[in-house]
Amino acid sequence: MRIIATVFILISLGLASGVSSAPSVRPGSPQAPPASDDNPFFKPSGTPFNVPPFALVKNGHFLPAIEEGIRREQAEVDAIVDLPAPPSFENTVAALDHTGIFLSDVNAVFGALQSAHTNKELQALARKTAPMLAAHRDNIGLNEKLFRRVKAVYEERSSLKLDREELFLLENTYRDFVRGGALLDETQKAKLRELNQELSLLTVKFGENVLAETNAFKLVIEDRADLAGLPPSVVAMAAETAKQAGLEGKCVFTIQVPSMIPFLQYSEKRELRENLHRAYFMKGDRDNDSDNKEILKKIATLRREKARLLGHDSHAAFVLENNMAKTPDRVDAFLKQLWEPTLVKAKQEAAELQAMIDRQGGGFKLASWDWWLYTEKLRQEKYALDDTALRPYFKLDNVRQGIFALCEKLYGLKFIELPDLPRYHPDVQAYEVREADGRHTGILYMDFHPRESKRGGAWSGGFRRAYYEKGTRVPPVANIVCNFTRPTADAPSLLSTDEVETFFHEFGHALATLSSQGRYRGRTVARDSVELPSQIMEHWAFEPELLAVYAKHYKTGEVIPAGLVEKLGKSSLFNQGFITGEYLAASILDMAWHTLPNPAEVDVRQFENEVMAAIGLIPEIVPRYRSTYFTHIFSGGYAAGYYAYIWSEVLDCDAYEAFKEKGIFDRATALLFRKNVLEPFGTEDPMAQYVRFRGAEPKIEPLLRNRGLEVKK
Numbered sequence: 001m002r003i004i005a006t007v008f009i010l011i012s013l014g015l016a017s018g019v020s021s022a023p024s025v026r027p028g029s030p031q032a033p034p035a036s037d038d039n040p041f042f043k044p045s046g047t048p049f050n051v052p053p054f055a056l057v058k059n060g061h062f063l064p065a066i067e068e069g070i071r072r073e074q075a076e077v078d079a080i081v082d083l084p085a086p087p088s089f090e091n092t093v094a095a096l097d098h099t100g101i102f103l104s105d106v107n108a109v110f111g112a113l114q115s116a117h118t119n120k121e122l123q124a125l126a127r128k129t130a131p132m133l134a135a136h137r138d139n140i141g142l143n144e145k146l147f148r149r150v151k152a153v154y155e156e157r158s159s160l161k162l163d164r165e166e167l168f169l170l171e172n173t174y175r176d177f178v179r180g181g182a183l184l185d186e187t188q189k190a191k192l193r194e195l196n197q198e199l200s201l202l203t204v205k206f207g208e209n210v211l212a213e214t215n216a217f218k219l220v221i222e223d224r225a226d227l228a229g230l231p232p233s234v235v236a237m238a239a240e241t242a243k244q245a246g247l248e249g250k251c252v253f254t255i256q257v258p259s260m261i262p263f264l265q266y267s268e269k270r271e272l273r274e275n276l277h278r279a280y281f282m283k284g285d286r287d288n289d290s291d292n293k294e295i296l297k298k299i300a301t302l303r304r305e306k307a308r309l310l311g312h313d314s315h316a317a318f319v320l321e322n323n324m325a326k327t328p329d330r331v332d333a334f335l336k337q338l339w340e341p342t343l344v345k346a347k348q349e350a351a352e353l354q355a356m357i358d359r360q361g362g363g364f365k366l367a368s369w370d371w372w373l374y375t376e377k378l379r380q381e382k383y384a385l386d387d388t389a390l391r392p393y394f395k396l397d398n399v400r401q402g403i404f405a406l407c408e409k410l411y412g413l414k415f416i417e418l419p420d421l422p423r424y425h426p427d428v429q430a431y432e433v434r435e436a437d438g439r440h441t442g443i444l445y446m447d448f449h450p451r452e453s454k455r456g457g458a459w460s461g462g463f464r465r466a467y468y469e470k471g472t473r474v475p476p477v478a479n480i481v482c483n484f485t486r487p488t489a490d491a492p493s494l495l496s497t498d499e500v501e502t503f504f505h506e507f508g509h510a511l512a513t514l515s516s517q518g519r520y521r522g523r524t525v526a527r528d529s530v531e532l533p534s535q536i537m538e539h540w541a542f543e544p545e546l547l548a549v550y551a552k553h554y555k556t557g558e559v560i561p562a563g564l565v566e567k568l569g570k571s572s573l574f575n576q577g578f579i580t581g582e583y584l585a586a587s588i589l590d591m592a593w594h595t596l597p598n599p600a601e602v603d604v605r606q607f608e609n610e611v612m613a614a615i616g617l618i619p620e621i622v623p624r625y626r627s628t629y630f631t632h633i634f635s636g637g638y639a640a641g642y643y644a645y646i647w648s649e650v651l652d653c654d655a656y657e658a659f660k661e662k663g664i665f666d667r668a669t670a671l672l673f674r675k676n677v678l679e680p681f682g683t684e685d686p687m688a689q690y691v692r693f694r695g696a697e698p699k700i701e702p703l704l705r706n707r708g709l710e711v712k713k
């Protein structure tokens with residue numbers, strides 16, 4: 001295994017994303033006696049495409065399998081350390097890349113369930129295994145003899161005649177050791193182990209609290225008058241939610257995004273909008289058992305200590321060393337450049353919304369819980385466009401077919417549904433992906449709707465990465481997990497335009513996983529380049545030529561009318577001050593936490609307010625995530641990395657220009673993108689890959705145009 005990332009997960013901007021791997025006992029690896037006869041992790045899976053044996057996995061199987069996985073990986077590593085032969089690339093670096101397959105197969109399933117289908121037992125198990133796994137990673141990362149072998153190869157690298165991919169693996173393996181503390185003395189190493197133990201537990205707890213807080217709130221409506229303003233489709237959805245909660249005959253809105261947003265968009269009941277929105281943005285900040293304030297301060301403090309131990313000024317400096325941006329100063333300057341025009345736009349938008357409130361005799365000052373409602377009204381007024389008119393054209397199944405059609409046009413890929421493939425929940429759909437010539441590419445799982453066992457947001461990961469085993473490709477198993485609008489009693493799942501975009505986004509991550517031609521299991525993707533494959537997909541979502549293929553009315557089959565498409569295009573910059581503003585505010589908050597010298601001493605609310613006041617955020621906009629439920633940065637892998645979406649956007653906007661120049665379905669451009677970006681993703685320096693695709697480094701102008709942030713000269 002590579003020391004840093006064992007399980008891969010990539011979170012969407014809306015909320016998080018990652019991949020991990022299937023059970024196999026490798027020839028030559030130390031064999032272990034099966035711990036129990038019925039534990040499916042200890043046997044060949046026997047499933048089609050060697051997917052995980054979901055149907056057989058019980059909660060009780062994880063702990064023995066993880067313990068055994070740790071034991072096996074340690075034995076594999078010891079075998080490398082004990083080799084009498086002098087260290088070489090093959091016997092040390094490539095061999096190390098090949099260790100820990102059993103453990104990552106188990107962890108892939110465990111991690112996926114923890115995020116997408118958890119329960120009390122699994123949560124308790126995560127609290128038990130997180131420190132075990134952290135200690136195990138340290139046992140490898142701080143293994144002195146192992147590091148000596150890696151270092152010996154690293155120091156000889158210029159004379160080893162390694163190819164690009166080998167050299168990249170070697171350099172990153174070495175760097176991972178250094179970043180994992182291999183150069184520290186014994187006292188420092190002991191301290192680092194302690195910090196990693198504590199952090200592993202705190203980050204698990206943070207995520208658990210957010211889930212508990214999300215499930216704790218329900219807005220139950222019994223009086224029909226309280227449904228004022230809500231379209232029938234939204235009422236039907238709330239009735240369905242009530243039914244599932246055992247409250248048949250009533251309406252229930254939750255603070256899961258697909259339930260909350262439609263209420264905020266349409267409800268005429270201002271105090272109910274306030275109740276709901278407050279419950280959302282006060283998650284983890286209610287001074288109850290699930291409060292995250294002390295936990296996040298502790299996380300920030302320990303991360304800082306760890307960074308200092310490793311020779312960096314702050315956790316942000318430690319993280320950014322590995323990213324394209326390199327330093328906190330460059331990130332701050334980049335965000336500032338975008339923030340200024342964004343704030344101007346956001347203020348204009350707030351003024352327009354206030355004017356509308358005044359015109360209608362509202363008699364109140366615009367607040368965050370009013371933003372969605374008046375934005376919908378204004379969208380109606382300016383573009384005669386509203387969400388409920390669009391949704392019928394975005395039936396989930398049709399959008400999925402549209403994405404499949406796009407992938408076939410660009411890359412020749414075909415998707416074959418596998419209704420009988422084992423899955424971890426009946427809602428999950430499974431597909432085989434094939435090349436144009438029929439070769440197997442990989443397996444894709446998709447899990448679309450919210451449930452109480454799933455955390456919020458959308459992400460992509462998987463159960464196995466592609467790599468090569470004795471010259472043969474081991475095909476990947478990718479997944480995407482979303483929280484899209486549920487079907488109701490009389491309508492299928494009809495997506496909002498945001499959800500359509502998210503679907504394209506997550507699919508782009510999965511496409512990178514599926515297309516991968518990496519020879520090794522280890523991947524190093526700069527966090528701020530990881531959104532290139534995902535975000536470039538968003539550019540196609542509302543292209544008229546693609547809409548004509550998939551945006552068909554769910555009842556009549558009628559293709560979305562040209563007039564509606566035109567309005568959609570014209571309104572693309574509408575509300576961008578808000579959308580970009582709430583995102584940038586959260587990115588700035590992330591950087592503030594991870595460069596703060598004394599996180600233990602601050603008051604969380606006050607600190608957040610000060611950071612927001614310093615940039616002049618208007619009170620009508622709440623940062624996309626407040627600190628207490630900012631799972632990307634306090635329990636996911638995006639600490640000092642939430643800015644990565646918009647940094648990557650420089651790449652994807654510039655990259656999409658290539659398609660616009662040559663035609664959006666141009667096969668030759670798609671092939672260049674696939675060969676230079678998707679297939680070798682994570683096996684080479686991202687800028688070098690990009691330049692091979694595009695012929696030049698990316699320019700920022702396409703991004704500014706795309707967001708309407710150009711400075712008028």
Ligand SMILES: [Zn+2]
Nearest residue numbers: 011012017534
């Ligand atoms: Zn993403």
